[in-house]
Amino acid sequence: MAQEYKLIFTGSMGAGKTTAIAAISEIAPIKTEVANTDRQAHSKEQTTVAMDYGEVQLENGDRLRLYGTPGQERFRFMWDILQQGALGVIILVDNTQSEPIATMKHYVHSFKKLVSCDRAVVGVGRMDENPHPSLEDFSQALEEEGLDVPVFAVDIRKGDDVLLMLDVLMNRIEVWEMLNQLEAQA
Amino acid sequence: MDTNQISDSLQLRLEMDLKKLLAVNDQVRAVLLATTDGFEVAYCGDLGSSTPSNISAMTSSMLSLAIAMVNETGLSSCLNLMVEGGQGRAIIMSVPSKNKPMLLTVLTREQVSLGQLLLDAKITVKQLSDKLENC
Numbered sequence: 001m002a003q004e005y006k007l008i009f010t011g012s013m014g015a016g017k018t019t020a021i022a023a024i025s026e027i028a029p030i031k032t033e034v035a036n037t038d039r040q041a042h043s044k045e046q047t048t049v050a051m052d053y054g055e056v057q058l059e060n061g062d063r064l065r066l067y068g069t070p071g072q073e074r075f076r077f078m079w080d081i082l083q084q085g086a087l088g089v090i091i092l093v094d095n096t097q098s099e100p101i102a103t104m105k106h107y108v109h110s111f112k113k114l115v116s117c118d119r120a121v122v123g124v125g126r127m128d129e130n131p132h133p134s135l136e137d138f139s140q141a142l143e144e145e146g147l148d149v150p151v152f153a154v155d156i157r158k159g160d161d162v163l164l165m166l167d168v169l170m171n172r173i174e175v176w177e178m179l180n181q182l183e184a185q186a
Numbered sequence: 187m188d189t190n191q192i193s194d195s196l197q198l199r200l201e202m203d204l205k206k207l208l209a210v211n212d213q214v215r216a217v218l219l220a221t222t223d224g225f226e227v228a229y230c231g232d233l234g235s236s237t238p239s240n241i242s243a244m245t246s247s248m249l250s251l252a253i254a255m256v257n258e259t260g261l262s263s264c265l266n267l268m269v270e271g272g273q274g275r276a277i278i279m280s281v282p283s284k285n286k287p288m289l290l291t292v293l294t295r296e297q298v299s300l301g302q303l304l305l306d307a308k309i310t311v312k313q314l315s316d317k318l319e320n321c
Contacts, residue, residue: 030254030258031254032247032250032251032253032254033250034222034223034246034250035222035223035287036223037191037221037222037223037225038223038225047223049222049223049224049243049246049247049250050246050247050248050250050251050254051251070247072224074224074225074239074240074242074243075224075243075246075247077240077243077244077247078247
C-alpha cells in the first residue's frame with residue numbers, strides 16, 4: 001500500500017526553499033508569500049510567512065508531501081509546527097550570503113531531532129558565484145558537531161538537483177529505519 | 187522591517203486609531219497593527235504573556251494561510267480571520283493600501299458582541315487604510 005511521507009525544506013531567507021519545491025512539485029505549489037518590507041535582510045520582492053507546500057509521487061507509488069518553512073527567525077514557531085510528524089529535512093544554504101556555515105549550523109540545531117538520526121541533507125546553492133566555503137568546509141563543520149550529513153552543491157532551480165537530494169535523503173531514512181528495526185529485534 | 191518606511195507622525199496617527207478602538211469597545215483587550223510580512227508597527231492594550239513581535243509574526247502566518255485556503259477553495263477573497271478561544275476572540279483583518287498594506291489584530295474578552303466587534307474593527311480598518319493610502 002502506498003505511503004505518504006512529510007519532508008521539510010528549511011534554510012535562511014532567500015536560500016531557495018520556495019523555488020526548490022516549485023521545481024519538483026507535481027501539483028501547483030501552495031505559497032504564502034507576501035511583500036518583503038525588510039530589504040536590509042534581503043533584497044527579494046516577496047517572502048514566505050507561513051509555509052510552502054508541494055507534492056511528489058515516487059515510482060513505487062509513495063507520495064512525498066513537501067513543506068517549506070519561512071526563513072526568518074521571527075517565524076520560528078512555524079518551524080516547530082511544520083517539523084511535527086516530519087520524516088526528514090533538507091537544509092538549503094546560499095553560499096553568497098554572509099557566514100553560510102554558521103547559517104547552516106543554526107538550522108542544523110533548530111532541526112536537531114531530525115538531523116541527529118540521519119534524516120537530513122544539506123544543499124549549498126550558488127557555489128558557482130562563490131566557491132568558498134567549499135563543500136569540504138561544510139562537511140568538516142558538520143563532523144565537528146559529531147554529525148554525518150551529506151552535503152551537495154545544488155542549483156535549486158533544477159528539478160534534477162532537488163530530486164537527487166530527496167533520493168539520498170529517502171535512502172538514508174530507509175537505512176536508518178532498517179537498522180533500528182534490526183536493533184529492536186536483537 | 188525598514189522603519190524608515192513609516193514616519194513618526196504617521197506612526198502616532200496610526201496608534202491613535204488603535205487607541206480609539208480600545209476605548210470605544212470595552213470588550214477589546216488589545217489591538218495590534220503589523221506589516222503583512224509580520225513586523226510590528228503599533229499596538230496598545232494587554233497582549234497577555236505574548237509580545238507584539240510574536241503576535242505580529244503569527245498574524246502574518248495565519249492570514250496568509252487563510253488566504254491560501256480561500257484561493258484553493260475558490261472563495262474569492264479573504265476579508266478576515268477569527269479565532270475563538272475559551273476566554274475571548276482574536277480577529278485578524280487586512281488593512282488595504284496600495285503602498286503599505288497591513289494587518290490589524292484585535293484581541294477581545296469573553297463577553298464580546300461579535301457584531302459590534304466587527305463593526306468597530308471595520309471602522310478602524312477604514313481609518314487606518316485611509317491614513318496609509320494618503321501617507
